[in-house]
Amino acid sequence: MHTVTLAAPPALGPLLARGALRSPFKRPAPDAAVPRTRLVLPGVRVDLARLAAYERVCGFATGESALPLTYPHVLGFPLAMRLMSGRDFPLPLLGLVHTSIEIERRTALAADGAYEVSAWIEGLAERRRGTEAVVVTAVRRSGGGGRPVWVSRSRYLARTGEPGARRPAQAGAALPVVAEWRLGGDVGRRYGAVSGDRNPIHLHPLTARLFGFPQPIAHGMWTLARCLAAHGSPATTVVRARFRAPVPLPGTVRYGADGEGRFELRGTGGRLCVEGSVRNGH
Numbered sequence: 001m002h003t004v005t006l007a008a009p010p011a012l013g014p015l016l017a018r019g020a021l022r023s024p025f026k027r028p029a030p031d032a033a034v035p036r037t038r039l040v041l042p043g044v045r046v047d048l049a050r051l052a053a054y055e056r057v058c059g060f061a062t063g064e065s066a067l068p069l070t071y072p073h074v075l076g077f078p079l080a081m082r083l084m085s086g087r088d089f090p091l092p093l094l095g096l097v098h099t100s101i102e103i104e105r106r107t108a109l110a111a112d113g114a115y116e117v118s119a120w121i122e123g124l125a126e127r128r129r130g131t132e133a134v135v136v137t138a139v140r141r142s143g144g145g146g147r148p149v150w151v152s153r154s155r156y157l158a159r160t161g162e163p164g165a166r167r168p169a170q171a172g173a174a175l176p177v178v179a180e181w182r183l184g185g186d187v188g189r190r191y192g193a194v195s196g197d198r199n200p201i202h203l204h205p206l207t208a209r210l211f212g213f214p215q216p217i218a219h220g221m222w223t224l225a226r227c228l229a230a231h232g233s234p235a236t237t238v239v240r241a242r243f244r245a246p247v248p249l250p251g252t253v254r255y256g257a258d259g260e261g262r263f264e265l266r267g268t269g270g271r272l273c274v275e276g277s278v279r280n281g282h
Contacts, residue, residue: 001120003038010082012196019085019093028158030126032090034133038120039079043142045114046075054194057187058222059229066108069233070225072117072150073101074195076137079119081196083135084156089121091133091158095201095211098220099132100242103152106281108235114142122153130159175256175264179230183218185250191222202249217246223253223265223274230255231263233278241276 051071052062060068085093109115122134133156138148188202200207201217208216220243233239247253247267257263265274 001036001038003040006039006041006079009041009044009078012078012081012198015078015081015085016093016198019081022085022087023092023094026090026092026158028091028131028160030124030131032124032131033088034090034121034124035083035086035088037083038118039082040116040118041079042116043114044075044117046071046111048111050194051111057190057194058225060225065111066235067111068225069103069105069228069237069239070221072109072115072139073103073137073152073154073221075115075139076117076119076152077196079117080135080137080154083119083121084133089133090124091131091156094199096133096156096158096199097201098154098243099157100155100240101152101220101224102241103237103239104150104281105233105235105237105239106147106149109139109150116140116142125155127157130157132157174266174270175258175262177254177256179255180252181226181255182252183247183250185216187218187222187249188216191219195219195221197221213246213248215248215251218249220274223247224276227255227263227265227274227276228278231257231278234280236281238279238281239276241274243274245271245273247273 054071054074055062055068083089117139119135119137122136125132135154135156137152139150140148192198192202197219201211201213202219203216205215224241251267254266261278263276264272267273
């Protein structure tokens with residue numbers, strides 16, 4: 001794999017525009033070649049004002065000395081976007097749906113620390129609804145060397161067939177309900193502002209309809225962050241989450257947990273939208 005070291009985070013606006021222009025010319029296929037580039041951004045420091053805004057949008061306590069478990073995803077998102085908007089990335093950027101994520105945090109990450117962030121495409125896989133790309137993000141302490149202190153594997157689906165069509169999630173018995181949250185229609189825009197993820201399916205009814213969704217839907221990473229803000233997690237932890245069905249905006253969701261590490265988010269009629277688990281990493 002070829003490593004490219006960046007001097008600054010890529011600007012997200014031009015990347016989204018580039019990816020949008022290239023999207024109509026891409027045809028998802030699981031046997032397509034994937035970029036063999038690993039992007040590295042050294043010396044990353046957290047903008048504490050932006051971090052506080054993220055914490056408020058997602059429900060985390062503000063002013064903590066350690067980063068929220070999901071925040072390194074935001075630090076790596078510009079690198080992932082550069083890879084996924086590139087000419088050699090075989091899936092169309094517009095309309096990509098985040099289907100699952102696994103996060104391993106090996107220690108707490110200080111909010112005032114300096115980090116090296118890297119990202120690469122691990123591969124493609126065929127799924128019933130289309131082709132999925134696996135994007136890996138890793139975070140190391142600057143100058144620390146050794147293995148990463150935080151790693152994620154995100155899966156993004158490029159759907160084929162009828163836009164927006166998907167089989168209802170098969171769900172078992174619901175977990176005990178811990179909280180009910182009423183979500184405003186602006187949640188996608190608010191999260192997009194603090195994360196940089198301005199995928200049109202999350203922003204406005206009109207742009208969501210262009211991709212087959214009757215309403216904007218919440219970002220998968222916002223739903224996960226909101227669940228983890230309520231659930232909590234140890235400093236060393238492994239989180240696995242699947243985004244099973246869209247969370248329409250506005251709407252009402254119920255957060256459930258079983259006290260043994262499992263959590264979920266359910267929408268109207270008990271529809272399972274997010275399911276996951278938090279495990280101690282030791």
